[in-house]
Amino acid sequence: MAAITICASLLALLLQPFQVRAVRVLEGYWDRWLLTAGLAGALARVQRWRWQTLRKRAERTVHGDTARRAQADARRRLAARPPLEVLLPTALGNALRAGELSAGERYGLTTLTSWPRLYFQISDRMAEILRSTRDALDSAVNLCWAFLVLVPTGGAALYDESAGWWWCSIASALAGVAYKGAITAAQTYSGLMHIAYDLHRFDLLTALHHRLPPDSDTEEETFYRLSELLAGTGSVDLPYDHGPSRWAGGSETSDEAR
Template sequence: MGDIAKGVLGGGWSLVAGWILPTAINLAVFFSAVAPGLRGTALMERLWPASSAHTMLLLLVASVLLGLVLNALQAPLYRLLEGYLLWPRRVYDRGCRVQRARKEAIAARIERTGVRAPIQAALLQERLARYPAADEQIAPTRLGNAIRRFEEYGYDRYRLDTQVLWNELTGTAPKDVGRQVDTARSSADFFVALLYGHGATAAAALAALPVGTPDVPLLIVTAVVLLLLVPVWYRAAVAATDEWAAAVRALVNTGRKPLADALGLVLPQDLGKEREMWLLVTRMSRRPYRPAADAAFAPYRAEPAPPGCCPPQPPAR
């Protein structure tokens, strides 16, 4: 039992808090506000639980199963909201132009209000920080930019492409830092799951209107309220990326040294040399091997330890 609790409070907690819990909330709304209006249909009569205990069991099982499915589909779910999936090219380009103009407008407002209203300027700076540093990295949506800012952080500062070297970086970084990334991401996952679940539940409520149910006012109110909450959860997901970005920044800053050691490289003291080294590592990971890489990596390779000098130490427990 202790091992199960440890697993839930460890890596499994992100799954529970990020996907299963919001799925349970959405299903609870469906069962309480939408499903009663469908009781007269043959399908719902066949599937509706016989008792309240069976209803709770069905809610629990459905929440876990749907939460696992959403977790498996998180990449396309995020990409759709970021503007990378199913977006027509013309709409994508227009969204990028709008977001670039917003970034420039926020920067201009900071210059105008920086001295006279420092608190307002700090709030504007927080909004500006949700955009990537390079304008060519601008995405067509606010959530896309809020995520893209920390996806490009390692490359912008150190030429360490975290998109390419993510598994290596998280596998060698301090465990507490890696756990912070998972925990911080679960907050954004929570609101994304709520957003999609509210949209699906509102669609089900509207689809139930032609069935002839007497609960038409309840279905209409449920659909309207859920649709009004969708942009609220979107804004909350954007705000939740602040902690996620801070965790990824800590992962890059503190994980570079362990990653270099694990790759058999020596981290240069000169920042320019370090950027050159990580650029080589990124290229080595993305492109086929070429003999020129041997000479390029030579200045950064660590000297092998003498035989029998330093026996491997057991991992810390």
């Protein structure tokens, strides 16, 4: 038992750098591999069919309290999914992509390029909640992988003992429960990403010493240009605003510094 515990701990340390890869595989990024590209396409078609079914339920005319509750649930589930044309093969991938493609885009920011920078501007309370939710997601993914590995391992160990095959069924069921938990954590994380942009998108401009937009139209244009700048897609000229209390070319200091 001591040897198993030590080996398991060492294995966990060795696999820690591959945590992002473990999540991305369960998200459904399989097109780069020839053997899984066909499966990815088939599962993506299933996801699109589910998306269209939910949309029909959300848009149809209903009568009665039960039907209205079912329609409200369909609208909630549809809102937690990305648009039809960018659906991934798995529910976990779509739960995370919903946040990656809409959290900052509502304001003109590209989430994938701006999120690493905005994350350092969020409050300590939100950072703690985000870390906790991400840890829950990673833990659920790790448990899912662990139970998935137990299925073929148990099958190989018990191939000639049919009375013990129920262990494999339990491992499969636990892997499904862990995967469902990962989906729930991913949906929570995506929702927190939306909140982070709602509260701290202007802090990103302040940290980069750019002017704050006076209205929503100017805001969208400013964030769109900032996204191009962060992505390095072109030469974008955004005016700086260092403020009266900051160094401006090394010639001014704040009153407190004086």
